[in-house]
Amino acid sequence: MTLTKDTELPEKSAMRKGIPSDWQRKIRYVYLRFIRLQGSPEQLARGMASGVFSGCFPLFGLQIVIGLAVATVVRGNRIMAAAATWISNPFTYLPIFAFNYQVGVWILGSSSTQGFTDLDSLRGWADMGTEVSVRLMLGSAVVGVIAGLLSYYLGLPLIRRLRQRRSFPSRLR
Secondary structure, three states, X not given: OOOOOOOOOHHHHHHHHHOOOHHHHHHHHHHHHHHOOOOOHHHHHXXXXXXXXXXXXXXXXXXXHHHHXXXXXXXXXXXXXXXXXXXXXXXXXXXXXXXXXXXXXXXXXXXXXXXXXXXXXXXXXXXXXXXXXXXXXXXXXXXXXXXXXXXXXXXXXXXXXXXXXXXXXHHHO
């Protein structure tokens, strides 16, 4: 039997179906690393909540440091905290921080365009910066606390379920 360029050996195509692609292997690796993290489900959930809380603040570069510090204080998993800070990433910055700003405006009871009226003077720019920063940080703190609590109470049963599956792998099949 002669093989041409267009024909393919049956063994080779069967092998392709059995071997997961590169990205599937990477996702599987991250999943396995996640379920094998050290600590109790409560520690992991506290770490996740710490990371989500700090990820709600617009402090780029400090979010992981803040997440690690909060996780240390609440005795959460620091690796989970560092990973959970990625709730804010280049794709989610704008929606998260715009929402946090609006929450800050709602809490302070002022108009969101009030600080953007006098942009001709240096004082107008300085006032706008202070007002915007206060609104954004206040909104970020409130949203961070709520998102952190939600991630803890939603993440805890999920982590327990994943740990249970790891303990009893025969149930998956």
